[in-house]
Amino acid sequence: MMTDIRLARQSWRRLEPVHAMIYFVPEAAERYAALGLKRRAGYFASRGAAFGPASPELVIATFYNFCPTLVRQALPAAWDVTTPEKVTEARLDAAGAALRRAGVHEIKELAETAALARRAAERAGEHLQGRPLFAAHAALAWPDDPLLELWHAQTLLREFRGDGHVAALLAEGVGGLDALVLHGATGTTPTAFLKASRGWPEEEWAAAEEALRERGLLDGGELTEEGRTFRQRIEDRTDELALPAYAALSDDELARLAELARIFGRSVVDAGLLTFSL
DSSP: OOOOHHHHHHHHHHHHHHHHGGGTOHHHHHHHHHTTOOHHHHHHHHHHGGGSSOOHHHHHHHHOSSOHHHHHHHTTGGGGTOOHHHHHHHHHHHHHHHHHHTTGGGOTTHHHHHHHHHHHHHHHTTOOTTOHHHHHHHTSOOOSSHHHHHHHHHHHHHHHHHHHHHHHHHHTTOOHHHHHHHHHHHTSSOHHHHHHHHOOOHHHHHHHHHHHHHTTSEETTEEOHHHHHHHHHHHHHHHHHHHHHHTTSOHHHHHHHHHHHHHHHHHHHHTTTTOOOO
16 A cells, blocks of 8 residues: 555654754753853754764765855864763753643643654664664654654654655755755745855855756746756655655554644744744
């Protein structure tokens, strides 16, 4: 039986705020700062801590779209002031505190949603090959708290999909900076935010834009029709590569997860946990 790709994408996209808020909430920055890590160092160290004392090269390779200089400013210096174990603990603690602030722990369907998401995440664990960032996080212990169980499950599903996305980008000859430029051209995320958060010099960004124009993918700062088709092909392939995880669920269970995911994702968004500043 084929897994419904539309429902699988809905489940991931709607539940994604439950994970993604960890990159924006003050609870995370406060806990990383207590370990001696400034904001960007906290980000690279916390997401990369599952690898152990990750080198900048490993993070550059697996995070994919950050300027290497930005990464090297944070790593390996972060490991001089703290340990991966402490950072991982701080990240989990921050996730729980932020989600409780949003009232996510009070949603009555929490246990049901966590159980469905965990089954998908555990099925993803049967497909480790070629998914380094996912595999590192999959080796971490599952939290006992249903709230954190849900956060960890979506973290795994996010990184599983992300590793597949990197594979799709590589197959299409799209580098990390190229991917950012194409993403910004869709208008879904402000280009100013992408530039500020990923740290690429303006001249390198401009050069990437020009190269994509020469490929016929950009017209000025907007996607051409060919560019939209090209980017959609990458997204579709990414969705396909994420399907092994959601094959753990029946069609009815996947539809239920997609339904529940909307409730949880919306609660995070409505609480303002995804607010970012430049």
